[in-house]
Amino acid sequence: MNASNKLLEVKEVRKVFGEGQNETMALKGVTFDVLPGEFLGIMGASGSGKTTLLNVIATMMKPTSGKIFLDGQNISSFKGSQLAAYRGDQIGYLFQQFELIDNLTAKENIMLPLAIHGINLKEQEQALLQLSKLFGIEELLNKFPSQLSGGQKQRVAAARALISNPCIVLADEPTGALDTKNAKILMEKLSEHNQQQESTILMVTHDANAASYCSRILFIQDGIIFHELRRNVPGESQEAFYARIVMVMAQLAGGSSNVL
Numbered sequence: 001m002n003a004s005n006k007l008l009e010v011k012e013v014r015k016v017f018g019e020g021q022n023e024t025m026a027l028k029g030v031t032f033d034v035l036p037g038e039f040l041g042i043m044g045a046s047g048s049g050k051t052t053l054l055n056v057i058a059t060m061m062k063p064t065s066g067k068i069f070l071d072g073q074n075i076s077s078f079k080g081s082q083l084a085a086y087r088g089d090q091i092g093y094l095f096q097q098f099e100l101i102d103n104l105t106a107k108e109n110i111m112l113p114l115a116i117h118g119i120n121l122k123e124q125e126q127a128l129l130q131l132s133k134l135f136g137i138e139e140l141l142n143k144f145p146s147q148l149s150g151g152q153k154q155r156v157a158a159a160r161a162l163i164s165n166p167c168i169v170l171a172d173e174p175t176g177a178l179d180t181k182n183a184k185i186l187m188e189k190l191s192e193h194n195q196q197q198e199s200t201i202l203m204v205t206h207d208a209n210a211a212s213y214c215s216r217i218l219f220i221q222d223g224i225i226f227h228e229l230r231r232n233v234p235g236e237s238q239e240a241f242y243a244r245i246v247m248v249m250a251q252l253a254g255g256s257s258n259v260l
């Protein structure tokens with residue numbers, strides 16, 4: 001770990017799409033840090049810049065300006081094998097639409113990040129067992145995605161995101177395609193992993209219920225972070241934190257500038 005003890009540092013990140021009349025400034029100077037073991041939520045209205053932010057952290061797109069450091073390393077400067085290693089080993093991804101590969105079994109999907117990097121799969125059976133148990137998918141490992149429900153698919157995808165023990169998991173609306181019951185199961189299991197294994201998770205969500213599992217939430221509006229909520233632990237129940245999240249969302253929807 002680097003001396004500052006910050007896992008992820010996002011510094012003055014701007015992202016401009018298009019030019020001239022077609023210019024959209026999706027991120028207008030976003031700065032925040034993520035500490036190891038944090039479960040950080042990013043919330044904001046549609047079009048506020050959440051996915052763009054996740055994409056620049058994932059190196060799917062380059063920021064127009066600003067810098068991003070993971071464990072003290074400037075990821076914007078990564079090229080070639082260093083970039084591939086960052087994307088493959090250091091980040092785990094969890095998407096709204098699961099993104100499982102249809103002609104691979106659940107087990108093969110979960111092990112794919114390891115297989116791609118030539119890691120000995122036999123040695124990882126223990127990790128597979130632990131994650132399968134956590135997500136309650138032991139009986140599903142030999143099934144194909146078409147044989148799974150949406151909730152089951154997302155629990156397989158979550159195991160895939162965590163199998164390589166990444167520095168950080170980037171989750172983009174992971175409950176967006178799930179019903180309430182399956183969203184709750186997923187969030188409980190992610191939260192359990194975060195608390196017991198101290199995994200670091202950065203999650204974009206519209207869903208106040210999902211966000212209430214986070215330890216901290218950044219609210220983004222028009223490409224800037226304008227508010228932060230932190231769950232007061234020990235002491236604050238998840239219900240009380242949920243109520244505070246909903247209050248900020250209501251104030252935002254009403255166009256209030258008195259949130260801060």
Ligand SMILES: Nc1ncnc2c1ncn2[C@@H]1O[C@H](COP(=O)(O)OP(=O)(O)OP(=O)(O)O)[C@@H](O)[C@H]1O
Pocket residue numbers: 017018024025026044045046047048049050051052053
């Ligand atoms: N590839 C692109 N080209 C041009 N404009 C883009 C592109 N991607 C995003 N934008 C614009 O940047 C802004 C932020 O988009 P972004 O997708 O990050 O928002 P979001 O908060 O994730 O929205 P949603 O919740 O609807 O997914 C929007 O105005 C969007 O239209």
